[in-house]
Amino acid sequence: MATTLRTRRLVLATVVAASALLLTGCAPIGNTPTGNFPGFPEGTEPSGDVTGEPHAAWVSEGDKIAITLFGSSTCPYIASTINVVKKADEGNAVSIEVPPLPDQPCTMDLVPHTTEFWTPQDVTTTKPLQITVLDQTIELPIKSYNPGQDTSH
Structure with missing residues (x-):
């Protein structure tokens, strides 16, 4: 027994x-990208004029954050890390690091390039998220639920 x-x-x-x-x-x-690609995340193209300002979107039902930066198609800005600056109960903010562009000739066009990250566990999709990237702060609104709409990339 x-x-x-x-x-x-x-x-x-x-x-x-x-x-x-x-x-x-x-x-x-981790805080490194899950992927990056030219253009906007599927289903998140901004309406109206595109000014070249950074854009952010919740993707994959809020499991990921997509950061779209504008620059040359031959030398795109590609975000490298996401860091929590303020946890959800302290202000809900992250910073995105972007390495400097290479010292080489680049085309003079202005095109979007997106980098996706897992949503950090210390932030929430139920409050606006402050995102600082390239010395600019943008606000990602509360994640809205759209049944049947697939915004994953």
Whole structure:
């Protein structure tokens, strides 16, 4: 009987440890981009005139934040990291770092280029999010729920 109880405890401990590892592996971790591409995220093209100012959008049902920056098509601005500046209960703000452009000739066009990040766990989609990027602060409104609309890229 003692051997059976000991075996059950060992099996239970193994299952709990394996479950914890699996859950940790599924959690979005890190502050580096999940992807980048020319243009705007699908379904988030701004209406009206595009001024070249940074744009932000919730994508993948709020699981990700897309930052669209304008610049040369041959030397696009590509964001490199996202950092929480103020947690959700302290102001809900992030900063986006963008490395300097390479020292090379670039075309003189002005086109959008988007970088996507996992939404940091310390911010919320239920409050406006302040985003500082390229010395500008933009406000990403509360994530609205649009059933049937897929804004994932």
